[in-house]
Amino acid sequence: MRLCKEIQIPRTKIAVAVSTALLVLAAGCSGSREPAADADTGRVETPPANVTQQLEDEKVTNVEERLANQPTREMLVTTRKHEADVIRQRAAYDMDRAAMAHLSMAPASTAPCCPQDLRLPSAALDRENYEHLAENPVRLTSEHPVSTFSIDVDTGSYSNVRRLLNAGTMPREDAVRIEELINYFDYDYPVPDSTDTPFSVSTEIAPAPWNTDRLLLQIGIKGYEVPAEDRKPANLVFLVDVSGSMNSPDKLPLLKNALKMLSRQMTAEDRVSLVVYAGASGVVLEPTAGSDYAKIGRALDNLSAGGSTNGASGIRLAYDMAEQGFIEGGINRLILATDGDFNVGTVDFEALIDIVEREREGGTSLTTLGFGTGNYNDQLMERLADAGNGNHAYIDSLNEARKVLVDQVGSTLQTIAKDVKIQVEFNPGVVAEYRLIGYENRMLRREDFNNDKIDAGEIGAGHTVTALYELSLVDGDSRLVDPLRYGGARPVKGESSAELAYVRLRHKAPGGPGDDEGSRLIEQAVLRDDVVDLDAAGTELRFAAAVAAFGQLLKGGDYVGDYSWADVIALASAAKGADPHGYRGEFLGLARLADSLALNGAHSEALERQANR
Numbered sequence: 313m314r315l316c317k318e319i320q321i322p323r324t325k326i327a328v329a330v331s332t333a334l335l336v337l338a339a340g341c342s343g344s345r346e347p348a349a350d351a352d353t354g355r356v357e358t359p360p361a362n363v364t365q366q367l368e369d370e371k372v373t374n375v376e377e378r379l380a381n382q383p384t385r386e387m388l389v390t391t392r393k394h395e396a397d398v399i400r401q402r403a404a405y406d407m408d409r410a411a412m413a414h415l416s417m418a419p420a421s422t423a424p425c426c427p428q429d430l431r432l433p434s435a436a437l438d439r440e441n442y443e444h445l446a447e448n449p450v451r452l453t454s455e456h457p458v459s460t461f462s463i464d465v466d467t468g469s470y471s472n473v474r475r476l477l478n479a480g481t482m483p484r485e486d487a488v489r490i491e492e493l494i495n496y497f498d499y500d501y502p503v504p505d506s507t508d509t510p511f512s513v514s515t516e517i518a519p520a521p522w523n524t525d526r527l528l529l530q531i532g533i534k535g536y537e538v539p540a541e542d543r544k545p546a547n548l549v550f551l552v553d554v555s556g557s558m559n560s561p562d563k564l565p566l567l568k569n570a571l572k573m574l575s576r577q578m579t580a581e582d583r584v585s586l587v588v589y590a591g592a593s594g595v596v597l598e599p600t601a602g603s604d605y606a607k608i609g610r611a612l613d614n615l616s617a618g619g620s621t622n623g624a625s626g627i628r629l630a631y632d633m634a635e636q637g638f639i640e641g642g643i644n645r646l647i648l649a650t651d652g653d654f655n656v657g658t659v660d661f662e663a664l665i666d667i668v669e670r671e672r673e674g675g676t677s678l679t680t681l682g683f684g685t686g687n688y689n690d691q692l693m694e695r696l697a698d699a700g701n702g703n704h705a706y707i708d709s710l711n712e713a714r715k716v717l718v719d720q721v722g723s724t725l726q727t728i729a730k731d732v733k734i735q736v737e738f739n740p741g742v743v744a745e746y747r748l749i750g751y752e753n754r755m756l757r758r759e760d761f762n763n764d765k766i767d768a769g770e771i772g773a774g775h776t777v778t779a780l781y782e783l784s785l786v787d788g789d790s791r792l793v794d795p796l797r798y799g800g801a802r803p804v805k806g807e808s809s810a811e812l813a814y815v816r817l818r819h820k821a822p823g824g825p826g827d828d829e830g831s832r833l834i835e836q837a838v839l840r841d842d843v844v845d846l847d848a849a850g851t852e853l854r855f856a857a858a859v860a861a862f863g864q865l866l867k868g869g870d871y872v873g874d875y876s877w878a879d880v881i882a883l884a885s886a887a888k889g890a891d892p893h894g895y896r897g898e899f900l901g902l903a904r905l906a907d908s909l910a911l912n913g914a915h916s917e918a919l920e921r922q923a924n925r
Contacts, residue, residue: 589626
């Protein structure tokens, strides 16, 4: 009893403090308390009067009576528990008061709760980078009778779009380059007989599937196919990104397997080097005979990812290796394999492109292979390949790696014509307006066509290139631009009235450094009598038209009217033709997938609009 008497008074005070803290917290949770401190004076507010009165009543009538009736040991246990509770509750209460005081000092517009636009931890951060390009507009032939552009053999946009669709995501419009979708596929154009005529040019014209009152002009180019045994010896430098951003299964592991596939296509006459870069760069493999597969394979197997990304440092070192192993008269090429996420060193895109442009004059070209998701820099990868007289591919699977680096190794590595430009002059007396589908980042000025100093695209052995123009005739009913009241088409004389357009093509031989050989010119007229019904058109035009419609729908469908995904699927199915590798059949699957995703997206938007009413 003595122990009980010694602790009775302090324990009573503790119990009162516990009740005080709990009642104040209860009042705060019910929304009845004011902020703990005034924003201007800092004065702490006292609890509301009803809480104070309730505490006094509790002290007088309940607390001492409850404590007096408890056994001694039980009272000790209880009071210790109360002490711990008081500490915890008091700390929570003080933190709550501080938070409320901070909110009271914030601007009136600040929400008292968490922002609604915070990214959930499970939501992937998308840092992919694409160049924004507006679609080519409709041109009046009377004002702009000539269209000039550089050819493009890149295919990276198609495999990247495939990756996004297979992941259940409709691609951004800027990720879709229609010419790369079209040129992903081989077309059965006439094949030239020798490198003396490096490629053939063919044309076909029929009604446009999405508007039969307009015409679709197809210009097709087929490069000479160099037999494997006649391929020039190659000096290849693999420039591999091993930074921390490459540490995922769809990046460095896939990259290593892809380059192993390519190395297996090399011979004893070829040379292979391996340079890596992360925060710093280094040489992993000096120029090595292409037939030493084991040594090359071991060098690739030993690569691992980690660190930041100094891409510029790696590019400079790789060009040094290319110079060390340079083969006069052969193929000298850097193969840059990365996600393009350069973040240290020279990160200015234009400065990187300047490096590549300077080095191409020495006879070393650059091919870029893109990998990965989430931080993929498509814009940089495509521009580096263009500046380096090379090509760009996106590797989303081992099947794509095999397509680019095994099945098409000749066209990927060996250039048969460089600075290839196309110029089309439309007859203003017959054609009212036209629109080039795709090639937005390949447009040239009219005077660039005859200027051999202006860089343009390269064609590899066996490459096919397709360009599509949509035309509206003067006597047609589908013109998008009203004719001028006070102007008209220039008069057309003689036989030229039968011509729709005149196609010119310039190219240079793929000579080495210092080769000043001028360009060669190929010309061909497109006649009005060449127009055939769509059903009578070849499968190559109809399939290319289906892919073009697919790409236009992905970009918003501004020029295809009511043409639907179902129409794309029907046209492509009827025009699939020979498909030895299954690429055209795969396209049909992607079109069906895009149809489903677009339908889901439209349904979600409709529900959102309905909920917001």
